[in-house]
Amino acid sequence: MVSVLTPLFILVFIAILTMAQLKAPKMESESLSLANEVVEAVMSRVSMLHCTVLFFTDATTSSTTFFNVINHLRASRGVGVFEAASNGHDKNKTLFRLMSEARRLRQISLCVTVAVVSDDSAFLAAFAEWSLKGRLLQWSTRLLAVTRLPLSDLHHLHEFFSINNAMLLIMENNFGKLKCGVYVHMPYRHKPPVIRVASWTPEKHLKISGYIPLFPEKFYKQVFTILLQLSYFSNHKHSASITTYYDLSIVVLNTKYSSLYLEFICTYFI
Template sequence: MVHYLRIPGGIGFFEAVTNNWESKNNNNLSLLIENIKLLQQLSSYITIVVISDETTFLAAFTKWSGRSFLLVWSTRILMVTRSHLSQLQNLHMALSKWNVMLLIITDDTSNIRCSVYVYLPYTGGDTPAQEVATWTPHTGLLLTSHLQFFPDKFSKLFHGPNLLVATEVNPFNKIISVTDPEGHRVNRVHFTGPVPKVVDFLSKALNFTYTYLRPPDGVWGVSVGNGSWSGMVGLVMREEVDIGAGPFSVERSRSKVVDFTVPILVDFWRILGVRGLPKVDPWGFLFPLSSLVWVAIMAALLLLAAAVFIMSSSFHHKRVGHSNYLHLFFNFIRILLQQDITGPTYWWERVILVVWMMVTLVLTRSYSGNLMALLAVRHISEPYQSLRDVVDDSSVKMIWEKDSGAGPILKLAESGIYREIAETEKVGRLVWRTHPQFAEAIDTLVRRGDHVLMEVDTAEKAYVAQDFTKTGECSFYQSREEFLQIMLAMIGPKNSPIVPALNKRIVSMTEAGLFFHWLKGDEPNTTTCYRTSSKITVNEALSLSNVW
């Protein structure tokens, strides 16, 4: 057989012998699959031919292969058996998900016939297998459908199945209607926003319809111990849904139980706070001149004092009773303050005073003009521009997303700023909220001024845009500091072939710029309040607060 097939990469033979395939501790079958996996590691693509007439063995092999992740899409499996197709219906769910074909041999005394079947994905147990080809000694191999051998069943879902998609309310998803059909096991909800448009794009590309399912706890998902997960991640892991729309932050812990698609967005976290009321800065009288100019004025006065002392000592060292040289120095200060002076006596005193008058004329005119302009400026406070600003201010509380990827980062941090943030929970300065609760928290807690929100930059822009659309004002600001870089993606069950199929479509979508186009179109005022100036000018009468 090896000589006839001439397989360049080689071939391996394995035999499984036992009398109890349904045993939970089948060491023979476990060792068999481990040996096959060792062979699998030597090649990028292998084909496994499973030959057996025992349906219990085929069921056990499929079950154990799924547990050990042998059934990945790149591995092709051909099951050869004499069993009737109706006896293999219990394998329908498993075989429909993987790159598996059935070759059923009918060996009668008068006729030999081989039929090749494929179970299509997301079809019910009562759906018959799709015949791909037949072979007889007289006719040879004949294709009986449009499908090829080992077809890419997930590139285009031929039956147009209805898939369950897990999602939850967030800035990318907004509920527009909720219905509860009688007798239906899930609540049908409709969403609008950039991510629902991604799901709609994928449904048309892969030929499926979809139904949204929200997690009962309303969270994205974290580990709750004993291998269980909450939220949408738990729904996908238990295969209660087919796809998790999210989008989800790509994390190592989650990647152990679900598969991530390629990212649809790379973003950073920022701080969202409320902008203060416009007010005049009480130290505004210092602003017309820069700090360097103030230093230069003081240095010039000291130099003038030194020059007067030297000149007085040089020209009048024998003079008795002449006015103190400090009297001339005080004239320089009187000129700077626009007061009158006593007339100088000597020519060098007049020269120095004239030069100093010209300098102070420029300074005083510039100062008065700038000060008048600054009286029209109102300053809006934006105090929290970094995590350090928030941690050091004991009067402010932080709102973080409950059961999100940020939680483990804070809890596992052993030092640094994130450890300090985690410690604030002990004194009640760290508040956890779910995404559906963010809108209310922003409108109440953050707007009140004693809370700030920690959220992804794109999501914060959406919240600010929604508030501007409602109020017509830029009431909130984002910090200049970015932290916790995050990649957002969709998820599928572990080793599910649907994920590579989604990846191909997501890559084409992001390369074409469609997601950012949908993101920008979803909130028309997204950039209106971005980097709003913290200074505004007014035209009004001089008030007591300005004078103070």
């Protein structure tokens, strides 16, 4: 049970839950086989290889490819592989079982990196849905989605990618040459909503595009200082009736934005 946390030990946890007998695809046509170097470059750049790495795939990646990737990654805290067919009437139950097992591994791991590999938009959407229902992802859990689908085919996943600590790795085939783009979906009404933060080519390898780093912080905690001032005075003009005024001032000091001043005047007749 603790073997996932053992340094320098590769734990391969293969959960093959398919409803049909599938033929193993050719390695050169597999997304993960093509993106092997890119995935390793991204993970090593942000020290993700010091965490447990969990792979999710839709049964289109051969076991040979996974063993090659695992051997190339050399993740020090173990690798888990979860495989499920993207079709079949029992897909929801299958994904629920996968998320339950993966969540157990996350709970006993110091840190976790999740990589989902698929060229099927329906499978990616199902993964997004069941990862939320299964409470697989936390902000400390980094998610890397690897696909050959164009960005225009993934607009329905914008909300999922924007609220999680996630990046999207898209492989492009330009005149027979592999080129990869790394994208980040920003929350709220950020302009632009999707930012290309890095690119990869066999010649230039991984190159950061601009000022936004890999897996950037999307949400910031605002520190507020609240000062309460309470003052009052009494009117004793009439001995039978005493009027007391309470003046409550609230000053909110924000470290990032301008100060906000609120004043409430409450009058009580006694």
